[in-house]
Amino acid sequence: MRKARYLVLIALAAVFVVPLVWMVLTSLKSYSTAQQSPPTWLPDPVSTYGYDRLFQPGSQNPVLLWFVNSMLAATLHAALVLVTASTAAYALARMRFAGRRLVFAVVVATLFVPPATLIIPGFLVADTLDWLDTLAVVVVPGAASAFGVFFLRQFFLTLPRELEEAAILDGANQWQVFWRVVLPLSKPALATLTVLSFLSNWNDFLWPIYVLFSADRLTLPAGLGLLQGAYIADYPVIMAGAVLASVPALLLFVLAQRYVIEGVSRSGLKG
């Protein structure tokens, strides 16, 4: 019984992992090895052909620049979400003010709007602001998502109020309570939100392919779409590009697995 369980577990794991392994192996093949039919498993000899072509200087596809753009965009986006969502969530969780219920209701209602609905008018807004083809257009708009505010508000509500009250009695103002008491207590939730925001921005595809145009402004996912057309059937190069986009995401997942799983688990819970 025990053995049977592990057999199923391993077979299932193979389904998820083998394609990723194949991606890495192909990226290390030479052009001719990758063209062989039937395909061979191992890159023999191991070749840097794919990566050499991917990173070749003066290419029309400045992949390294896309990588840097993506890194910058995802980092700034995660930071922006962290600041805006945590302050807003704190106000909604702990402060009394006119319009609180209205604000919360409107924010939550937008959770139900399909993101695709916002693309066309969002494009128009970005155009009006003169943000098309800039870094800002892939950093800021996504921070309007209600998810972070909702997620942190739920977390703040679970914090014991006594600590905040004690700080107030000690003469702290609202900002100090938030900064010195609430945020330090919320590190796990903040870590979860940061990782999830980073990943969703790092992987975003639909929005960047329409709001970025110049080759040197693209993010990595938007650029990868071009590689497919530029290197038709030159799979080591294309797979090298896919590996480049996967490594930071997988690395972050391995390092912060607990937070990612925690965040995903909670999104379906607490009825």
Place this chain on the structure above:
Amino acid sequence: MAAPLVAEPTVTGAAPVDAPPPAARVMHGRATPYLFLLPYLLIFGVFGLLPIVLGVWLSLHQWDFQLPNKPFVGLSNYKELFSSGSLVYGDWWESVRATAIFTVASVPPLVVLPLGMALLLNRSFPGRTFFRALYFAPYVLGVAVIGLLWRFLLDANLGFVNHLLGVVGLPSDTPWVTATPWAWLSLVGVTVWWTCGFNAVIYLAGLQDIPAELYEAATMDGAGAWDRFRHVTLPGLRPVLLFVVTTTILASANMFGQSYLITQGAPGNETRTVVSYIVERGLAQNDAGRAAAMSITLTLMLVLVSVANFRIFRYRED
């Protein structure tokens, strides 16, 4: 505008909206709450609310980004979607058909298979966290990566999938991405592979919330494994199940990247989804008015589907 990595929580997940902050007064100035809200509300207003209002506005106009005149046309953009012979009628309904086929085909496996995976993982054994991580791993990759990867794996000549099929003695020349029904099977298969770890993790959290005493009591009453599953597990999972079904339907109905990268809508435009068609019409062909009308029609269709979905679950509860 970033597609959220995590499906957004449903309202059922909300704490009561009107739970007042308890009596113990936290002192703050009148302006303080608004100052805390300001940065978020600024972004939310400009990129969350304004586009919704603007979308309605656009849908009532003939709106070409490049033309100076953007005349008001009333509901005609909507009427066109329902009158055969109009400019967009054929393409629009072909894309609706594509999205419908994809949704109907992808939701059942995405609801059932992850449940099986969660049951498999819902026990403590060495390596549990490790396997959970492996199953979840594809989900942390973006659609661009998995699209390129599977376009390659499904390549009719050089692809790993056909090679593997050949090795076990099956036909090894299936045109996975260029002909239907194969293209549908590919799109559904890739999507299941990509996202089922996500649903499994949600189920797993739900399973862990079911009190162990219920299982013990059922066992003492002589219930077998299947009975326990039917009478303890499934009822205990109901809210999570509703969440998974709803978010999966919405995700499938908004599918874009897979068809954009893997089948490129082929054959013809048979696998071009509604979202693909909307952005193509609105941004590539500068027809923002009609595209906005389509977006809103899609949203309304999804609202109907979600309402029906909630009703079915509530009906079963009675």
